[in-house]
Amino acid sequence: MTLDIKICGLKTDAAMAAALAGGASHVGFIFFAKSPRYVEPAEAGRLRQAATGRAKAVAVTVDADDAFLDEIVAGMQPDMLQLHGAETPARVAELKSRYGLPVMKVLSVSEAADIERIKPYIGIADRFMFDAKPPKGSQLPGGNGVAFDWRILTGLDAGLDYMLSGGLNAANVGDALRLANPPGIDISSGVESAPGVKDPALIEQFFRAVRTARDDRAA
Ligand SMILES: O=C(O)c1ccccc1NCC(=O)[C@H](O)[C@H](O)COP(=O)(O)O
Numbered sequence: 001m002t003l004d005i006k007i008c009g010l011k012t013d014a015a016m017a018a019a020l021a022g023g024a025s026h027v028g029f030i031f032f033a034k035s036p037r038y039v040e041p042a043e044a045g046r047l048r049q050a051a052t053g054r055a056k057a058v059a060v061t062v063d064a065d066d067a068f069l070d071e072i073v074a075g076m077q078p079d080m081l082q083l084h085g086a087e088t089p090a091r092v093a094e095l096k097s098r099y100g101l102p103v104m105k106v107l108s109v110s111e112a113a114d115i116e117r118i119k120p121y122i123g124i125a126d127r128f129m130f131d132a133k134p135p136k137g138s139q140l141p142g143g144n145g146v147a148f149d150w151r152i153l154t155g156l157d158a159g160l161d162y163m164l165s166g167g168l169n170a171a172n173v174g175d176a177l178r179l180a181n182p183p184g185i186d187i188s189s190g191v192e193s194a195p196g197v198k199d200p201a202l203i204e205q206f207f208r209a210v211r212t213a214r215d216d217r218a219a
Helices: 013-022 041-051 066-076 089-099 112-121 150-155 173-180 200-218
Strands: 004-007 026-030 056-061 080-083 103-109 127-132 162-165 184-187 192-194
Touching: 004 013, 004 162, 004 200, 013 026, 013 041, 013 200, 026 041, 026 184, 041 056, 041 066, 056 066, 066 089, 080 089, 089 103, 089 112, 103 112, 112 127, 112 150, 127 184, 150 162, 150 173, 173 184, 173 200
Parallel strands: 004 026, 004 184, 026 056, 056 080, 080 103, 103 127, 127 162, 162 184
Antiparallel strands: none
């Protein structure tokens, strides 16, 4: 089975180069002003050019209005929108039709009952992401470096297209793959040396850990 890997919160050419060299299938840009990973749409548009033909460029937004989304889509030309807020199924459908782009809807989870919240989005969102709930006091809906109990994903339909996210790093990604066997994974703060500062060496180390885990499972 192929495994999609998204490196999120890219801001520099060096981090982008490391993500692509490692074999990222998706690269993410954060359009949430309070985030240390925020990039301007035009800068994301410049950075994402390196990914063309190699990885999908994902615009991560949080309950963004149409005016901001218009600016993002025009400036960055994403391949996909990641909706990381409280967007309703109707809003997801509206944005798919407005921009003609696939949408990944994020749901924050901590227990098995939270998984049920995907139901109204099935057939509307193209893909899902399960991320951990932000810790109390966090200003960020994502990028908090917090994991959830990956075993709650084992009850999902085998064909559901999703990414497992939240608190991944080189040390724990093998366990996540073994426990949940997800079709995709996503990482941000686990490959940073400080909030918002991606470390190419940590990115390389993460890809190495993924490869080792997959080789071990194949053996
Ligand atoms: O990363 C952010 O700063 C962020 C801010 C606002 C909304 C979403 C954000 N990140 C989205 C992602 O896809 C992250 O990769 C995901 O939450 C996992 O982050 P981490 O736990 O740090 O690996």
